[in-house]
Amino acid sequence: MKVVTTIPSQSLTAEGGKDVNFIILVALAVVGFIVFLIGLFDLLLLIIGLVIIAVAAVYYIVAPKNTFNVGISAIGQNSRISITSSGSKAEGTQSQLIGILRMGGVGAGTGATRVCKNCHAMVTDQSATFCPTCGGKL
Numbered sequence: 001m002k003v004v005t006t007i008p009s010q011s012l013t014a015e016g017g018k019d020v021n022f023i024i025l026v027a028l029a030v031v032g033f034i035v036f037l038i039g040l041f042d043l044l045l046l047i048i049g050l051v052i053i054a055v056a057a058v059y060y061i062v063a064p065k066n067t068f069n070v071g072i073s074a075i076g077q078n079s080r081i082s083i084t085s086s087g088s089k090a091e092g093t094q095s096q097l098i099g100i101l102r103m104g105g106v107g108a109g110t111g112a113t114r115v116c117k118n119c120h121a122m123v124t125d126q127s128a129t130f131c132p133t134c135g136g137k138l
């Protein structure tokens, strides 16, 4: 994945390579080439070989690109993080990133800020059981 555009603290778009299953691609190309070689002695096999190579080429051309976008917008005191992605590699990166965000306590899309019942202080730490301002139980 390569970062192609960056708007500081707002948006990040990463674009990876084409989402190609290389096993299918190589298998098609190899089978196509072998049939093509055999086909040097037989016109029908020659055409079939060329068709298989053409299918491999088309498969590579039409394969969707991996795109990955993270948008961060500040709304009041809460930050909203939106993540969109397409392609299998990008989706893998997305779930990794959501995991990192959850570990960091940022929370993807939840934005749960609690208010202390005792002193009405805003508590952003979702794992906290006691208010950091007054020490009361949340």
Ligand SMILES: [Zn+2]
Pocket (backbone or CB within 6 Å): 116, 117, 118, 119, 120, 121, 131, 132, 133, 134, 135, 136
């Ligand atoms: Zn409190």
